[in-house]
Amino acid sequence: MFKIGVGPSSSHTLGPWRAALQFLDKIKERYPITEVVALKVLLYGSLAKTGIGHGTDVAVILGLCGADPVTFDVNLIDSTIATIGLSGKMKIDHTVEIPFQPKEDVVFLMNESLPFHPNALTFLCTLKDGTQLAETYYSIGGGFVVQEGVSNNSANEVELPFTIDKAQDLLHWCIKTGLSISEIVQENEHAWRSEEETKAGVLRIWETMKSCIYRGCHIDGKLPGGLNVSRRAAKLNARLMKNVPYHNYEEWLQGIRSQPATFQYTLDWVSCFALAVNEENASFSRVVTAPTNGAAGVIPAVLMYYIAFCDGNVEDKIYHFLLCASEIGSIFKKGATISAAMGGCQAEIGVSSAMAAGALTEMLGGSARQCMMAAEIAMEHHLGLTCDPVGGLVQVPCIERNTMGAIKAITASQLALQSNPDNARVSLDAVVKTMWETALDMNTKYKETADGGLATNITLALPEC
Structure with missing residues (x-):
């Protein structure tokens, strides 16, 4: 119930931030992160409609950079986003620099929603060999995130008294x-x-x-x-x-x-x-x-x-x-x-x-x-x-x-x-x-x-x- 993170919204800021970090981990399970050449983020429903005010775009960018919401210096948020916007480049997972235009590569789909939950976002990734990856996540409140098609049964691994x-x-x-x-x-x-x-x-x-x-x-x-x-x-x-x-x-x-x-x-x-x-x-x-x-x-x-x-x-x-x-x-x-x-x-x-x-x-x-x-x-x-x-x-x-x-x-x-x-x-x-x-x-x-x-x-x- 209690997670340390960055404001202003757990479902619209912290959740998307953590979803971006999970997507990075998903890529690294299958490919070297250095193979990534392009990234795009699609925001649906509520994430799109109030995403600017809630800083959803900022959150997913920081997450893709590999920043940890628990420890990242909040005083560096504005300068980090401004640098990416001016340079048109982003260093994903602190490792490889790729072209990235925040206003073009974070897409707000105001009139589209996914059925499972109003807070949905999809990450699109292109690799050097042309392979394309797409994963959808749902920010379900309180900073909790679930991935589409993945069952979260971790709690069942421990037998509670x-x-x-x-x-x-x-x-x-x-x-x-x-x-x-x-x-x-x-x-x-x-x-x-x-x-x-x-x-x-x-x-x-x-x-x-x-x-x-x-x-x-x-x-x-x-x-x-x-x-x-x-x-x-x-x-x-x-x-x-x-x-x-x-x-x-x-x-x-x-x-x-x-x-x-x-x-x-x-x-x-x-x-x-x-x-x-x-x-x-x-x-x-x-x-x-x-x-x-x-x-x-x-x-x-x-x-x-x-x-x-x-x-x-x-x-x-x-x-x-x-x-x-x-x-x-x-x-x-x-x-x-x-x-x-x-x-x-x-x-x-x-x-x-x-x-x-x-x-x-x-x-x-x-x-x-x-x-x-x-x-x-x-x-x-x-x-x-x-x-x-x-x-x-x-x-x-x-x-x-x-x-x-x-x-x-x-x-x-x-x-x-x-x-x-x-x-x-x-x-x-x-x-x-x-x-x-x-x-x-x-x-x-x-x-x-x-x-x-x-x-x-x-x-x-x-x-x-």
Whole structure:
């Protein structure tokens, strides 16, 4: 559920980037990379319609260059793409230079879609001897990629102690073993690696989230893309800190906690944390899919709320928060979707809010049933949320939606903690099923195409924030 990558979109940026890397590996399985003389990329459906605003063309080019989205210096993105555009050449896989014109060799097929998934792209490759290769990939949300005609059964190679497809399965194991949700996840993760390795990986994810929040709270200016959206997190941070001196994250956190935690003060900080992450995401910075880039600010904001205002600043608590959140997200991915191109924004902000609500509830002492109740409440009040990005950019209304998702998650958690799950009329599995049915019923123009909603009522000449 959590992948370190580059904004602004997990399905439109990170997924295509990883697809390009997979295509390079596919070529190298059969031929020396030096045999390649030409490459072309075809973008279909949602990838084509919002690809410019989401940087899909940039992502596939960087992937074909062999750049790693986890480690590539985001400060070099613009210069790398500009150099390729000016020279008309690209060094694929850091190895061989071939002719490449970004505006001609990345083709946006606005009116064509492939049946399996709206986020489809095809790579065409020509070798020295005239051999031509073509492979199609689908970016299915959250940075996950599947190749056409290839079955992804890697998960079946490991026998998990606790098999979970639905919330009811998870609840069964929690009741039978007496373990919490996060402890069930921890045991399953042991099937792949040691506890030390799992913990180190999860905390690395948190370090990336933390750095993104802190960085986003200290950068001012306008977001790229043409909407002229002003960054707000830095100004809000400055107002809330009230001239309290600090020089690093730890001192900053201490400064946040040093002031009376009134309702308004806490609410403003939660919004600030979420704004910071998604302003960074919109700026092609490094973020964590949670479970997507468009919803990347919800879980970090709620986790920061737990750290700053609920005594959650302990590595082990942060670790278990993220484990619990990941399992809630996995249930939605298995039973519905985490792709806005398939399900609208309910699949992104809705799922992230449910993940955060469940995790916060566990960390505040809630039972497994209360965690699932919190996740259900959060999603129930995101059902039908459309994805209508203005200008195809992950800015309006996406950035503010992360603040709303975070606040709803905290509210859902509090409701669940003060409730008896025995009296709940809607189960988590029922809301997952409902979300998927809603996704199937939703008009395509509200599924990350920029063909409906705010995207058609706000022009690029009218700043919206």
